[in-house]
Amino acid sequence: MVRILFVVNGFAVGGGELKLLELISQLKQRYPQKYRIVVASVGQGGPLEENFRKVADRTEIYIKRHAYDVMQIFGLIRLIREEKIQLIQTTLFYADILGTMAGVLTGVRNIISWEVYTEQYSLKQKWAYRLASKGLSSIIAVSDATRRKMIHQYHLPEAKVRTIHYGIDVKKFQSRNPREIRKELGIPQNTIVFGTIARLTEQKGHRYLIQAIPTLIRHFPRVLFLFIGDGPLRASLIQLAQDLEVLPYIQFLGFRSDVDALLSAMDVFVLPSLYEGFPNAVLEAMACGKPVVATGVDGTPEAVLHGKTGLL
Missing domain, CATH: 3.40.50.2000 (Glycogen Phosphorylase B;)
Structure with a gap:
């Protein structure tokens, strides 16, 4: 069984969160014995919290109490070790940073970032992401525009970033x-x-x-x-x-x-x-x-x- 940790900013109703929920639902429906799915929010709860709890094997929330809350990283590290996580996927900026740091510190070799937005980051955010990206094994962009942003703004190797467009059940x-x-x-x-x-x-x-x-x-x-x-x-x-x-x-x-x-x-x-x-x-x-x-x-x-x- 492959043990996967999904790290997300929170459970608000947004495109990234909804697509992540759909991805996890499909994994559990199609391969119920193949994956153990663990979800961690590093910011807040939200309207989708119960939806995630229904489809994931385990869901945890690590509340963000201030801008640089290192206790969240410790919480993720403990979770990774308890669950013997083999793969981490992060979604949205704050989750990218904390999830990657926790993964690197625990020796997880497969860390994937799912990039869903193209908003402009501050200089501090760019520096933080560029540093964290060194620990990523792969970056998935939801559009070619997002891929170009990741490559040009953060000077990432082109081979590390690939585009996979969203799909839907028509x-x-x-x-x-x-x-x-x-x-x-x-x-x-x-x-x-x-x-x-x-x-x-x-x-x-x-x-x-x-x-x-x-x-x-x-x-x-x-x-x-x-x-x-x-x-x-x-x-x-x-x-x-x-x-x-x-x-x-x-x-x-x-x-x-x-x-x-x-x-x-x-x-x-x-x-x-x-x-x-x-x-x-x-x-x-x-x-x-x-x-x-x-x-x-x-x-x-x-x-x-x-x-x-x-x-x-």
Whole structure:
């Protein structure tokens, strides 16, 4: 049995966390006797904590109490030794640093970093990642854009970084009838429904979408926007929508588990992100046959063909 430790920043609802959850679920379903899966959060709990506990053999949380909490490393070291871990995969920056350090200190020979974002790191973060990367055996980038960033910004050997794009189970997103979910949401007939699925953070660019709504409704008054996801900007985005007098045109739905049904209710999927590794939500929208309007940043053009499957 191969004993794998997955280290992640936390259990928030984000693309990286959801894809990791899906990966672990598939490993356990397809090879129940082949892998022992251990998951460690080095930052926080979150809405996905119980989901991880259901699919992993063991799940631990090492709370981040301050910026440089060495107790987290000691916790990981103890976990690695107890479980006799053979392979470590880290996801997201803080997990990359701590997971790699703990792996090196315990002599784990196979340490893989899964790079899902393309945000700009500070000089201190770049230095920390470059140092930690020396202990990595391989780096998996979710897009060619992410791979280029890793190579150029951190001066990593090209042979050490490879691209593996996200995949999705398209069967989950087919043959859905939108009438029921539209009725549940109270959407009038003949309404053009735009939707986005993303955390309510600066990265995802919701404010720019809200700022564009007044122009859109002057030409197309029968429109509605579904904002699926939650986050720290919820209150400020609602206030912005009120200030621009477009709140009646938006439904803030928060975190939802019925994403496939909500996608079926949309006519157009929108993703106004400022940066993206490889947007999973776009793939899900395309699996539902929805046209996509998105900012052409980073890995997004690797998913959306401008003028064919959407507009960038």
